[in-house]
Amino acid sequence: MTVPAFARVPGVPASDDAALLARLAAALRRSGFTHDGVARLLGPGATSALERDQAVPALRVLEPVLADEAAPGRGLAAVVVLFLLGRTAPAAALAQALAPLGPAELVGLGLAETVPGGLRALVDLRPHAADDGTELWVASDLGASQRPGVLRRDHVLGIGQASLTLAQTTDRRAVDRALDLGTGCGIQTFHLLAHARHVTATDVSDRALGFTRFNLVLNAAALDLDPERLEDRVDLCRGSLLEPVAGERFDLVVSNPPFVITPRRPGETAEQRWTYRDGGLPGDRLVADLVGALPQVMAPGATAHLLGNWEVPRSGDGTPAADRWAERPAAWVAPGTDAWVIQRELVSPEEYAETWLRDAAESRDPEGYERAYRDYLDDFAARGVEAVGFGMVRLRRPGPERPAGEGRRRFEHLPHPVQQPLAPVLAAAERRADWLEDRAGDWTGAHLVVPEDVTEERHQRPGAEHPGVILLRQGAGLRRTVVLTSEAAGLVGACDGELSTAQVLAALAGLLGWTGDEAQRLTEEVRALVRDGFLVPAQDGTAG
Ligand SMILES: C[S@@+](CC[C@H](N)C(=O)[O-])C[C@H]1O[C@@H](n2cnc3c(N)ncnc32)[C@H](O)[C@@H]1O
Incomplete structure (x- = not known):
């Protein structure tokens, strides 16, 4: 009998005996x-x-x-x-x-x-409870705390914090075809199988595909797979980035790519790289290429969810990195694609180097550590990098219902804890943006309400007649805080769904004796509140 592809990869648990793996799963459960x-x-x-x-x-x-x-x-x-x-x-x-x-x-x-x-x-073999309650066992290489020395270069990553962040950011809508680019131990694929008819999982590493196959067969019952006919629901493809899926179209793409910025060495070979995190390109090029090219494999209406790093070059005029970080990722997005980039961290080159030297346990080799740290700083200095951002990228290829345009763009730094899973929050925000766009200037006819989690906070100097600062805070979702003008605070206070926004605006105009562009400015402020979910249309699906 022929051995299925990736069922017997050296140094990876074997997956060609489905009956034995079913017995193993039963024994682990018992x-x-x-x-x-x-x-x-x-x-x-x-x-x-x-x-x-x-x-x-x-x-x-x-x-x-x-x-x-x-x-x-x-x-x-x-x-x-x-x-x-x-x-x-x-x-x-x-x-x-x-x-x-x-x-x-x-x-x-x-x-x-x-x-x-x-x-x-x-190997590391650990139970993993998915959000929908499915209990799985996931095998991967032993981590730094389970084995001596520096990690092997072809290390296959287990379920890490980044894997979970991506899983929680991914839309869980029912789709036909999904792509998991750089599957590793297969964690994103297991989640995708709950709502995609078919998943294509790619990786450059045979060992990664071997682990993914082992995990799929071990968990076949929980994942609703026929272990003898995996290909009915999953294709495992070896290849770099989009090369193995060129010409194909997917409704959903996820990728926790090997985005870690790594100093390049003259004459280095692929075997010298930590495949799990280093795609072999200089700086942040791999993420740039991926963000730019992904729309080629996205069907109309598809979304793509990925994690990434971006470099922030030093500016000539002294503008802080925090104000310029979005320039590079913004330049990567293909025209006509919607992009929402949420930066979760912005760190110095030193902090970045330390994080990734620790990650592969390089500190266990003191001489190598010092050399590698210097290489990092030299590499960043050569490109004039002042800081490095990390975050989530959400791309959407608009469907036929949206006119082809430049694409909607949003770049935000949100370092604070946010609601998890985040995916429904992002999808609801996208629906609100669609709702506003569909109605163009006409949305003020809508009746708005304040969601349950939104509270107002007033800061007033003792003895002052009026508050100096009025804040609106979200207790859920992206947990944003926004500073309100007193006019907007008045309008928000009147949003109980009874009157339309236009009626509230007209009432305020009369009350405050507006004669200039005050109503226009307030309309813009309220539009931003709707976009960010501080106000939502009454009885409309855009709220959650
Ligand atoms: C950070 S791991 C992600 C693993 C898993 N998807 C997760 O979410 O935890 C990146 C994966 O990308 C793979 N990889 C590295 N270079 C690649 C390339 N050029 N094309 C596709 N995959 C690549 C690595 O082998 C590794 O399995």
């Missing part, structure tokens, strides 16, 4: 190796420490359990020690936890190796 089961066993302190890659609190909880052969939870403790902590786990306790599967099957699949004292994991 052992209690679920998101909640592990949290119960470890307790809150050790669980959150483990989320920060700190194993010591978990070891302190688990060691006494493993030492006592009669302790309840001993089997689960062994599974956690093996797959989450990357330490040696006693074979007998594992056999007890996973029966009828035994250590031999774990070794045969390439999940673990036999070492003195028991078994040691060759």
Whole structure:
């Protein structure tokens, strides 16, 4: 029998025996190796420490359990020690936890190796509870806290904070075809399978595609897949960026691309790069190319969701980076494409270098660390980089209902905590923008209301007759705060859905004796409040 593509990649667990993987999934479930089961066993302190890659609190909880052969939870403790902590786990306790599967099957699949004292994991395997409640197990390479030394160059990333951020930012509408570019262990694909008929998952790394395939087969039942006919719902394609899908069209695209800015070295080879984060291009070129080219594979009406970094070059006139960061990403977007870029962080070159040197555990090699740190600063200096931004990019290719134009653009720095998952918030904002655009100058006929989460805050000097500052705050969504004029505050206060905006404006004009362009200015201010969800049309789907 022929072995399916990516089912037997060296150094990756094998996925050509679907029946065995179904038995493994059943054994893992029976052992209690679920998101909640592990949290119960470890307790809150050790669980959150483990989320920060700190194993010591978990070891302190688990060691006494493993030492006592009669302790309840001993089997689960062994599974956690093996797959989450990357330490040696006693074979007998594992056999007890996973029966009828035994250590031999774990070794045969390439999940673990036999070492003195028991078994040691060759991969990270962890439970993952998706937002819709689906419980999965996801295999990836062992992380920096689970193995000694610097990460291997072809490291396949597990579920990280960036993966979750992207998953929570992705539209979960039902679509026909979705693309997951740079799939890694497959995390975005698993989420996409809940609402896409078919997913194409690409990567340059055979090891990544091997892990994705293993995870798909292991979780076939939960993901509603026939493990013998994966291609009915998922295609795994090897290739760089858009090359493997050239000429195709998708309704939804997601990518957590290898966006990490990395100093290039003369004569470097692909094997010298950390594939999981470095696409091999100078500076932020990979993200620039991707943002510019993605519309080529987007069907009309499609959205694309990606994460990225962008460099902010030093300005000649001393304008701070915070005021100029959007210039580069704005130049990348293809004409006719809507783009919404939300910058979550803006850091100095030094902070950037430190973050990414830590990420691959390069600090474990002090000499190499110093060299790599210098390389980073030289590289940024050569391009005159003053700061580096990180954030989310949402692209939309307008459908036939929208006239072809330049495309709607929005670039915002929102570093504060926002509601998660964020995707419904962004989609609602897009609907409000469509609503305003559809009505052009005519939207003031609408009756507006103030959403439940919006509150007003007035700051008034003691003894002052009027407030000096009036703020409107959102408790949910993007949790924006906006400074209001007193006229806008008056209008917002009157927005109970009873009168149309035009009627409230006319009433204010009469009351305040307006003779100039006051109504026009207030209309613009209110338009921005509608765009940002501080006011929403009464009984209209644009609110949420
Ligand atoms: C940051 S990881 C993202 C993994 C996963 N999608 C997630 O959300 O966590 C980036 C992935 O892109 C892959 N990659 C690197 N260079 C690529 C390229 N030129 N084209 C496509 N994928 C690439 C890497 O192998 C890696 O799996």
